[in-house]
Amino acid sequence: MKTRCIIVDDEPLAREIIAGYINKIDNLELLAVCSNALDAFHILKEKKVDLIFLDINMPQISGIEFLRSLSNPPRVIFITAHKEYALEGFELDVVDYLMKPVSFSRLLRAVDKYYTISDNTAHLLGGENISEEEYIYLKENKKIVKVFLSEIDYIEAMGEYCQVFTEGKRIIPKMSIKFMEDMLADKEFIRIHKSLIVPVKKISAFSASTIEINKKKELPIGRSYKNSVLHALKYNGKLQET
Numbered sequence: 015m016k017t018r019c020i021i022v023d024d025e026p027l028a029r030e031i032i033a034g035y036i037n038k039i040d041n042l043e044l045l046a047v048c049s050n051a052l053d054a055f056h057i058l059k060e061k062k063v064d065l066i067f068l069d070i071n072m073p074q075i076s077g078i079e080f081l082r083s084l085s086n087p088p089r090v091i092f093i094t095a096h097k098e099y100a101l102e103g104f105e106l107d108v109v110d111y112l113m114k115p116v117s118f119s120r121l122l123r124a125v126d127k128y129y130t131i132s133d134n135t136a137h138l139l140g141g142e143n144i145s146e147e148e149y150i151y152l153k154e155n156k157k158i159v160k161v162f163l164s165e166i167d168y169i170e171a172m173g174e175y176c177q178v179f180t181e182g183k184r185i186i187p188k189m190s191i192k193f194m195e196d197m198l199a200d201k202e203f204i205r206i207h208k209s210l211i212v213p214v215k216k217i218s219a220f221s222a223s224t225i226e227i228n229k230k231k232e233l234p235i236g237r238s239y240k241n242s243v244l245h246a247l248k249y250n251g252k253l254q255e256t
Contacts, residue, residue: 051080
């Protein structure tokens, strides 16, 4: 079942941009686009909504005031141009807080965070004491593929696409290596070359010019990436150039 969401923002351009992003994500179903909190309130009374993309600084009723007025609110991703509201927003237990202008990669990370939180909540409600393994969603052809981060061996650029090599399969989503790098920025993955991203935990050996993945796959380290790679690996010694 798709995640049912609405947008609440008084800025027409912001609504248009966020709606365009949502329409690119097959898991999401955009039920309504609202220019104010009152319209959103009526939508919530009429339809089941799972997620709100909510602007904070709106006339008459702010996003924060609107959220506080709801007795059983859906999950919320705040979107605003004002940093000073961040602390107050997170005190309301929102999923994420995005600063305008919002990039597609940043919104996608927020949506991924929503699914992680939702899955963990489902486990708790079911009485299961387990930790959901981290994953991302990748669009390949017309399907959304769930990929566990622990299964990724490395990612390689291929023009406008990426090749995501996992344990036993290859996924080819239409996204750039930079987009993938942004999406995995806080997931212990590092860029080792203009065309390569690898998970730190799977690096089994390295030299001044190469790294080894799982003791079987050797990949090159780009010269401009050498220092950042050594820093990520917490290695302070010297390496002999080959």
